[in-house]
Amino acid sequence: MTKEKLIIKLKVIVKPYIQDEEAFKNLTEETDFINDLKINSANLVDVILDVEDEFEIEIDNDSMEKMLSVKAAIEIIEEKLSA
Amino acid sequence: MIGNDIVDLQLAKTQSNWQRKGFLEKQFTEEEQQTILNSKNPFLQVWLFWSMKEAAYKCYVQEHQKRFFAPKKFKCKILSNTEGIVQINSFNYSLKIILSDFYIHSLAVKNKNKKMVSALFFINKKSSQTEITNQYLLSYFSDEVKLHKNEVGVPFLYQQQKRLPVSISTSHHGDYGGFAFTLENEF
Numbered sequence A: 001m002t003k004e005k006l007i008i009k010l011k012v013i014v015k016p017y018i019q020d021e022e023a024f025k026n027l028t029e030e031t032d033f034i035n036d037l038k039i040n041s042a043n044l045v046d047v048i049l050d051v052e053d054e055f056e057i058e059i060d061n062d063s064m065e066k067m068l069s070v071k072a073a074i075e076i077i078e079e080k081l082s083a
Numbered sequence B: 001m002i003g004n005d006i007v008d009l010q011l012a013k014t015q016s017n018w019q020r021k022g023f024l025e026k027q028f029t030e031e032e033q034q035t036i037l038n039s040k041n042p043f044l045q046v047w048l049f050w051s052m053k054e055a056a057y058k059c060y061v062q063e064h065q066k067r068f069f070a071p072k073k074f075k076c077k078i079l080s081n082t083e084g085i086v087q088i089n090s091f092n093y094s095l096k097i098i099l100s101d102f103y104i105h106s107l108a109v110k111n112k113n114k115k116m117v118s119a120l121f122f123i124n125k126k127s128s129q130t131e132i133t134n135q136y137l138l139s140y141f142s143d144e145v146k147l148h149k150n151e152v153g154v155p156f157l158y159q160q161q162k163r164l165p166v167s168i169s170t171s172h173h174g175d176y177g178g179f180a181f182t183l184e185n186e187f
Helices: A003-017 A022-025 A041-056 A068-080 B009-015 B021-025 B030-038 B042-064 B129-138
Strands: B004-009 B073-079 B081-086 B091-099 B103-109 B114-123 B145-149 B155-159 B168-173 B176-182
Touching: A003 A022, A003 A068, A041 A068, A041 B009, A041 B021, A041 B145, B004 B009, B004 B042, B004 B176, B009 B042, B021 B030, B021 B042, B030 B042, B030 B073, B042 B073, B042 B081, B042 B091, B042 B103, B042 B168, B073 B145, B091 B129, B103 B114, B103 B176, B129 B145, B129 B168, B129 B176, B155 B168
Parallel strands: B004 B168
Antiparallel strands: B004 B103, B073 B081, B081 B091, B091 B103, B114 B176, B145 B155, B168 B176
């Protein structure tokens, strides 16, 4: 899967949880889930569970610890998909 | 070091589904999961633990200046209706818990004996929650004091470019905002 496709899928996943529409519209690899999209930290686990369901992967605790940005999420998804 | 966290219980009901598959397993220790499942009010127990973890996380980030998402590493112990402890690695934080029918407010401190100020207030939905919360906090200080967050999101107070030596923490969720700050110098 290309990075562009991953970002599109990730955008669909985070959409229900975002609280900053402007940052969501301008989402890039550098976008931070909490600082930019203002996702409530209690919803971060929903993002992680949704990513697991969508890509049929398992995100272990060490990977979850880093999942604060689009970039980190993509790296983790790519790594798990190729495993 | 100080951290505070607010959960608006009404909003938590609609914003998250604690019963979804994997939700408890990802964020709570085995022991916490058992406490939640054996509780008379599992919903309240989930958000009490969550709020304690989040308040302790804010303390931890102040000290270590590094962000991460590992709620399971923060181990909660409830001591009474108003007190608890959260442990991460070799660090312990003392928790003060304020519980009502409408919200949970958790305050975490590294040193229980240090004097602090905390507040919780109702926020009108139409206004910017972050702005209102910051204004409430700043009303305790002189006009020239400003709040800035550093690159890891830790808030500091500045007076004419000079950082004030106190720890502060702000939080808001739904209809409620709150803050806490230490009265003694920490930096």
